[in-house]
Amino acid sequence: MSDRLMPLPSSFLFGVATADHQCEAYDSQFEDIRDVWERRRGITVRGRATDFWHRYAEDIALAQSLGCKSFRFSIAWSRVEPEPGKFSEEAFEHYRQVIETIRSHGLEPIVTLHHFTHPIHVEARGGLTAPEFPAIFANYATEVAKRLGHLARYWISFNEPSQLIYGYIKPWWERAYFMPPGLERGATIADQMTAVQKLMRNLFVSHTRARNILKEYNPDAQVGANPMLLGLPLWLQKLVDHNVTNLRRPEDMISQGKRFTERSLLEKGKVDVVIANLTITAERQQQVAFSETYYQAGxxxxxxxxxxxxxxxxxxxxxxxxxxxxxxxxxxxxxxxxxxxxxxxxxxxxxxxxxxxxxxxxxxxxxxxxxxxxxxxxxxxxxGKNGEGLTVENYGAAVVKGDRAFLNIVDTVVRQFKESGAWQASYSHYFPNQPVPPVPKIGRRSTLADITTGGSSSPTIGQPQPGTPLRRIQDRGYLVVAVKENVPGFGYRDPKTGEFSGLEIDLARLIAKQIFGDPSKVKFVAVSTQQRLPVLRSLTRIFDPIFKIFSVLSTSLTSNWWHLGMAGKLPTFLCPQECVGQQDFVGFDYYWGISNLRLNRIQQLMDAAFGRFSNAPVWSGVLYDMLKFHAQLFPDKEIMIIENGCVEVADKVVKREDYIRQHLQQVQRARQDGINVIGYVSWCITSNREWGLKFGPDSDFGLYHIDLDTDPELKRQPTPAANLYRDIIKQNSV
Incomplete structure (x- = not known):
């Protein structure tokens, strides 16, 4: 294909990118909501990250050495506005120097105002869904524009607005909100979808205000946003888009939300809950839902x-x-x-x-x-190793996916067990000669609503829907729990009396007490290590892939709603008329895609959308289709691919360098066919912190590799993909 393609023009904006939270080192004086989220969730914190705050000049020079013509970075809102209404001239001066360094290296700055995070004080005032948020964001944008607006032509208001909705709604197959802030415990489907509606509208209004402000200080400013495209075949994406363009009332969107947040068919296993030394792992989370951590083993x-x-x-x-x-x-x-x-x-x-x-x-x-x-x-x-375990194992109680009411009950009991002193008493009773370890606080499913409001209300049980696990338990009159019988102190059956005892047995009885008011209303089923998950599942689980596909394809959440709004195709309760057309270029992110509807490929695509990249599906053909689609939707606008990149190996066999080659072929093809695509930004110039994921080949998108966890010098080491990208830029062709 490449032999028949015309080279890209010399003005084409090849580029690379970074983001503040992912690359700047942590500073306790300027915490953002992601710092709190990572700490509370027990996921990987950013730590030093790549130390871009101090080493930005080095990374910009690397971009220049590749031949790049653009460099994207984001401003850390929490640094420039550490307190409400109080702005830091020192932080602004730093970012001025970053922009000047980019320009002095012959690169075009692309500046992002909001890259998935914001100050804690903004969240404390209601966050992105608050009625006041557009004014708060406009004030921030004004202070940025006053000082930096004249220094950069290209601006991004919100990074991946399409992904921000997953901080307010979670699909039935996911245990927790994918990103902050999350809603308070017990939030209903209506609560979640109402929050999503508020978010969408606020993002459109806030973007429009920021654009007007930036253009006031720099009439040449080009302002856009970069929603992530899901990667479905074009014909299917158009069908999904009808879910949002056909909405007439806010209530219609709430009805759609049930398809995304409620499992179509709840399964009935042999037990209701498994409390049996079961470590929470990513693989197991694909099969069952876990409670908060009740014990941290090693x-x-x-x-x-x-x-x-x-x-x-x-x-x-x-x-x-x-x-x-x-x-x-x-x-x-x-x-x-x-x-x-x-x-x-x-x-x-x-x-x-x-x-x-x-x-x-x-x-x-x-x-x-x-x-x-x-x-x-x-x-x-x-x-062990230096007196500690070789690993950290977080134990959770496992329940069937899909019934939030039952999971909330289990979570509430786990939390009360840990916070009331009962956990310590139980451990001391069963291990009298061992020091009592700290109560596990990590791995919680709490949200920033818990953190900012101090909410600790317990969900009321009430009368659950017929057919749900909680309703079946109530109708039966007792709880069935899978436990171990040969682990003294945790789950042990006395060979003489047959009685069960242990910390996990105590927890099970507390769950029964929460549901029935009587801790004795529980039946224990002893299971082997291999039986722990199978006893929870039934044959209906084989339909899960189909249910997931239906959930994803039948709601507005996975539509291309941002650009449809800009094109005037959304109802005004989501995108007000004054926001239509308020972008100077069309930006989007494209990572993964599929060419067909095979169940395994759709499952791969959905896993990748929620941060599981090890087997993400690669199909560059959708990129061409999306470039063509957006050129038809916005015939008078230039198009820029704001993010495209790959982990070390995706789809089991596709190396990062092959991925880049394949996708730039499609860009070249589109340009040759008359599509006005003006730039391509590779994510990322270096390894970075990928939003709480454990660092490794499956989360490393860097053209230059940095061993973030073990290298005290954070050396930038070129990968084969960096060399390939340099060659492509030099030739303006793959």
Whole structure:
């Protein structure tokens, strides 16, 4: 294809990008809502990030060395307005220097005002959905425009406004809000969809005001936004778009929301909830919904008391046992890469292998190992790393996906268990000779509504809908809970009396008490490690992919609503008439796409939309279709691809350099066919913090790699994709 394509013009704006929260180092004086969100959720915090605040000149020089003609960055609102109405001249001076450095390197600055985050004081006043937000944003934009407006031509008001809605609504298959702020616990579907409506309208109004302000200070300013395109085939995207263009009343949108937030068919498993040493993992979250963390375990090695093993490194070339289907089975390869692995059925087999010296150690959670040691005092000891576990394992209670009411009840009990002192009392009772560990506070599903308002109200139970898990439990008259029976202190059945006891048993009884007012109304079902998830599910789970597709394709949430609003195709309760056409160029982000409706491909696309990139689907053909579509929608506007990029390997086999080549081919093709696309910005110039994800190949979009977690110097190292991008820019052609 590339041999037949004309080169891009010399004026084409090849570029790279950064964002403030993802690249600037954390500063406790200027926390934003993402800092609080990451800390409360127990997800990866930004820390030093790439230290762009101090090393921006280095990264801008790298962009120049690639031959780039543009450099995108964002202003940290929390730095320039640390208190309401009080603006920092020092911060503004810093950003002036950033822009001047970009210009001195021959690059066009592209400045973003709001990149997924804002000051805590803005959220405390109601955030993006507050009636006052357009005025708050306009005041911020005015202060920026006064000082910096004349220095940059291209401006982005809101980064990916299409994604911001997921801070106010969550699909039925997701455990928590994808991004801040989230709503208060117990928010109804109507609450969520009403918030989304307020958000959409506020974003259009705020963007329009900011655009007018920027053009007042710089008449040549080109102001736009960059919604993320979902990546559906064009014919299907048009069908989805009808969901929003056909809306007539706000109530119609609320009705649509039920398809997105309620599961069409709730399954009935053998148990209601699993409380059985179950670690919350991304893979398991695809299958079930988890409560907040009720215990934080760690993986340790159990060795004989007389063993010479003192450190994990001492196990090189030795054999270590793990239990089938336990978390350790999936972690041992990277935790202990130099050991031989023996997979056994249960802990009795593992202990026997250790006793008979068939293995040198057992790798498992300390909850399990402490129970084993308690049964045979003095026979074994634990080995960790510097006195701590090799990993951190957050335990959650697992319930079937789709019934928010039941999950809210379980969450409430977990929270009360931890905050009332009952958790500490339970641990002390079952482990009298062990120091009581800190109550786990991470991994919470709390929202910024909890943080900013201090809300702690418990959801009322009331009368749930027929057919839901909570209604079935109430009608049955007792709770059925899957537990362990061989883990002393957590889930243990006395062989003489048959009675269950342990911290997890106490938690189960508290859930029964919350529902029935009687802690005895619970039936325990002992399960093996392998049975913990299967007992919760039923055959209806095979329909989940179909339900998800229906949920995604039948609502306005996944439509191209931002550009449809700019084109005057939305109802005025979402996009007021005065906001129509208020953009100077058409910007969008495109990452992943599919060419067909195979269930597995749609599932990949939805996973990628919610930050799971390891198997994101790659299809560059949709990019061409979207360029053509937007050229027809806005025939008088220039088009700029504001973000396009890839992790190290996507779709299992597509390397980042191949991804860039494929997508720029489509840009070249579009340009040759008369589509006025003027720029392409690659995300990202360097590795960066990807919104709470653990750093690694599956979350690293950098043309220059930085080992964010271990390199004290944060060295920028070119990847093959950087070299390819340089060659393409030099030739203006793939």
């Amino acid at each position: 993986q340790f090695l159990l060795v004989k008391a007389t063993s010479p093993i003192q450190q994990p490194e001492n196990l090189a070339q030795k054999t270590v046992a793990v239990i089938k289907s336990a978390t350790a089975e999936s972690t041992i390869e990277y935790l202990l890469p130099r050991v031989e692995v023996k997979v056994v059925e249960d802990y009795a087999d593992a202990l026997q292998a250790l006793d008979y010296e068939q293995v040198s150690a057992i790798l498992a959670d300390d909850t399990i190992l402490l129970g084993l040691m308690r049964q045979q005092p003095g026979q074994y000891r634990l080995v």
